[in-house]
Amino acid sequence: MEGNKAIEVSGLYKGFKSYSTMHGKKVFLASLRRKYFYKKALENVSFSVDKGELVALLGENGAGKSTMIKILTGILKEDKGNVSVLGMVPWKNRIELDRRIGVVFGKQYSLYWSLPAIDTFEFIKKLYRIKDSDYRKRLDYLVSILNLEDVHKRQVRTMSLGERIKCNFIASVLHMPEIIFLDEPTIGTDLRSSIGLRKAVLDMQKRYGTTVILSTHIVDDIEALGQRVIMLDNGKKVFDGPQEKLKRAFGEKKQIEIYFAEGVVTAAFKSRWNVVDQRDNYIKLEVNPKDLKKKIVSELLSSPDVLDYNVSSPDLAYVLGKFYSSMSKKKGNQAKKGA
Amino acid sequence: MSNNAQSIYSGISIMAISLKRHTAYRIDTILMVLSNLSFPVIMAIVWGAAYYTTGTTSIGPYSLSNLVLYYFTMMIVGKFVLKDLMWMIDYDVTNGQIIRYLVRPFGYLPSNFAEAIADVSFYFAVIGVPLFVVAYFAIGINISAMQVALLAVEALIAFAISFALYSSFGCISFFMPNSPGIYSMVEVAVDLFAGAFVPLSMLPGNVFGILQLLPFQFFYNLPGETMTGTLSTSAIIAQLPIGLFWIAILFAVLFFVWTAARKRINTVGV
Numbered sequence: 001m002e003g004n005k006a007i008e009v010s011g012l013y014k015g016f017k018s019y020s021t022m023h024g025k026k027v028f029l030a031s032l033r034r035k036y037f038y039k040k041a042l043e044n045v046s047f048s049v050d051k052g053e054l055v056a057l058l059g060e061n062g063a064g065k066s067t068m069i070k071i072l073t074g075i076l077k078e079d080k081g082n083v084s085v086l087g088m089v090p091w092k093n094r095i096e097l098d099r100r101i102g103v104v105f106g107k108q109y110s111l112y113w114s115l116p117a118i119d120t121f122e123f124i125k126k127l128y129r130i131k132d133s134d135y136r137k138r139l140d141y142l143v144s145i146l147n148l149e150d151v152h153k154r155q156v157r158t159m160s161l162g163e164r165i166k167c168n169f170i171a172s173v174l175h176m177p178e179i180i181f182l183d184e185p186t187i188g189t190d191l192r193s194s195i196g197l198r199k200a201v202l203d204m205q206k207r208y209g210t211t212v213i214l215s216t217h218i219v220d221d222i223e224a225l226g227q228r229v230i231m232l233d234n235g236k237k238v239f240d241g242p243q244e245k246l247k248r249a250f251g252e253k254k255q256i257e258i259y260f261a262e263g264v265v266t267a268a269f270k271s272r273w274n275v276v277d278q279r280d281n282y283i284k285l286e287v288n289p290k291d292l293k294k295k296i297v298s299e300l301l302s303s304p305d306v307l308d309y310n311v312s313s314p315d316l317a318y319v320l321g322k323f324y325s326s327m328s329k330k331k332g333n334q335a336k337k338g339a
Numbered sequence: 340m341s342n343n344a345q346s347i348y349s350g351i352s353i354m355a356i357s358l359k360r361h362t363a364y365r366i367d368t369i370l371m372v373l374s375n376l377s378f379p380v381i382m383a384i385v386w387g388a389a390y391y392t393t394g395t396t397s398i399g400p401y402s403l404s405n406l407v408l409y410y411f412t413m414m415i416v417g418k419f420v421l422k423d424l425m426w427m428i429d430y431d432v433t434n435g436q437i438i439r440y441l442v443r444p445f446g447y448l449p450s451n452f453a454e455a456i457a458d459v460s461f462y463f464a465v466i467g468v469p470l471f472v473v474a475y476f477a478i479g480i481n482i483s484a485m486q487v488a489l490l491a492v493e494a495l496i497a498f499a500i501s502f503a504l505y506s507s508f509g510c511i512s513f514f515m516p517n518s519p520g521i522y523s524m525v526e527v528a529v530d531l532f533a534g535a536f537v538p539l540s541m542l543p544g545n546v547f548g549i550l551q552l553l554p555f556q557f558f559y560n561l562p563g564e565t566m567t568g569t570l571s572t573s574a575i576i577a578q579l580p581i582g583l584f585w586i587a588i589l590f591a592v593l594f595f596v597w598t599a600a601r602k603r604i605n606t607v608g609v
Contacts, residue, residue, distance in 0.1 A: 115363060
């Protein structure tokens with residue numbers, strides 16, 4: 001039964017056997033010996049995603065994001081737990097599921113290198129048995145939203161990186177999948193291409209109710225597409241909620257940027273507040289919202305040395321930075337306790 | 340549309356785009372024809388020198404023109420032998436390209452199979468046929484309908500055997516990525532046992548007897564002997580069940596190897 005759920009995951013575990021070797025001049029022979037270990041990639045992860053939701057899977061390198069996407073798309077088999085995507089077990093029903101989902105791996109192209117991209121699109125049309133009229137309509141729509149007019153008729157090997165990535169995106173969504181999995185979709189693209197891709201994803205979600213699962217490190221992508229955020233750390237789910245909730249949890253303090261007249265010493269501010277950034281006549285502070293009104297703003301207004309100031313909430317990059325450092329601290333404390 | 344019909348339709352789509360891909364490199368195709376032509380010519384020179392210096396007119400059942408025809412046949416029917424498959428699988432696994440196949444509604448091995456049909460069709464048409472024409476005018480081929488039929492069956496058996504054999508070896512890359520040493524060894528061993536260097540009937544009798552029970556003779560030796568007429572029709576027909584037996588064995592092996600290999604896909608690299 002699919003119901004309103006696009007994805008349901010409960011008690012998911014996945015691990016890999018890996019090995020390490022010694023390196024360096026003196027350990028040539030020792031480097032031949034492998035030290036095997038078991039790495040937990042995902043540990044007791046549970047969540048569900050409604051149809052039409054936009055979810056960003058976040059976490060540092062090795063957190064388990066790509067493993068999660070590969071399990072959800074049926075490439076990998078889970079060790080333990082239940083996974084259901086559109087009412088199917090991905091590993092068991094991969095081929096059937098692949099007809100209804102689209103997967104974009106930013107580092108892997110599904111385009112034929114020596115042929116024009118349009119040939120790959122025609123191939124996808126036949127593979128997914130897309131009707132002529134639907135194919136024409138969808139291709140026109142995607143080509144125009146991604147500014148690819150005429151580009152898709154050129155050989156893939158003659159395209160720029162951004163053009164290739166956008167054509168690869170078209171090849172992955174031409175069959176109008178119910179769920180799109182995006183793994184680092186805008187990696188290496190310029191600003192215009194990234195904006196085009198984000199626009200296309202948002203448009204598909206709004207128009208067709210497409211569910212989107214995004215895994216990326218690019219803050220602008222998360223900001224635009226991650227309405228809901230699932231944070232993974234060392235294979236464990238550590239946060240699941242709206243992006244705003246994450247910002248509130250780790251960005252409860254306000255930031256204030258102050259521009260001083262030339263040659264003014266800013267030591268008075270530095271000693272009392274947490275400094276985030278500082279240059280010649282500029283300082284950025286982190287303050288409690290209640291202090292902002294009571295103490296700082298009145299002080300700024302009365303000071304003749306202050307030329308201008310700007311109050312803002314911390315951006316997502318700052319929030320994520322704080323989140324990751326709090327996780328590292330937590331791990332450090334746990335390690336100390338263990339020792 | 341039933342699942343089987345859908346798979347066949349998808350397979351035909353993969354074949355079509357694979358054929359189209361080949362047309363992108365036209366100059367390379369012409370060079371391939373020439374390089375394929377050079378091998379029988381080189382063999383003619385080498386063996387010609389051997390025949391001339393020893394003053395002999397035949398070695399075993401082979402006259403010089405028969406031997407050159409053997410090498411021409413090897414290059415023509417050899418287009419059905421999928422030697423590059425294990426290198427291709429290794430490339431896909433080592434560079435993570437296999438992922439692009441695993442997100443499409445088609446299996447990796449069936450996709451390779453469909454691409455292989457397109458590849459052999461293309462290479463046979465643009466290399467095999469011109470080589471046959473050259474051999475026909477240069478050596479003079481006298482071939483019966485029965486021989487043509489046998490060659491066709493042998494080519495299909497060679498295709499199936501080489502697909503299962505080289506795919507199984509290619510799956511080594513799931514366990515030991517980037518293993519060119521292993522593939523080179525496999526290539527040399529298979530070439531030797533298949534009769535790529537000399538016809539197997541030139542080897543000692545007991546070695547020849549053992550090699551006739553193995554699958555490799557279908558790649559080069561048996562088609563060569565069929566074309567040159569050095570083996571009787573009844574003897575060739577008697578070999579065909581051995582080929583079918585090996586197809587069944589090697590596809591069973593491939594199934595088990597692939598099942599194990601599939602579990603080795605992890606997030607790093609592959």
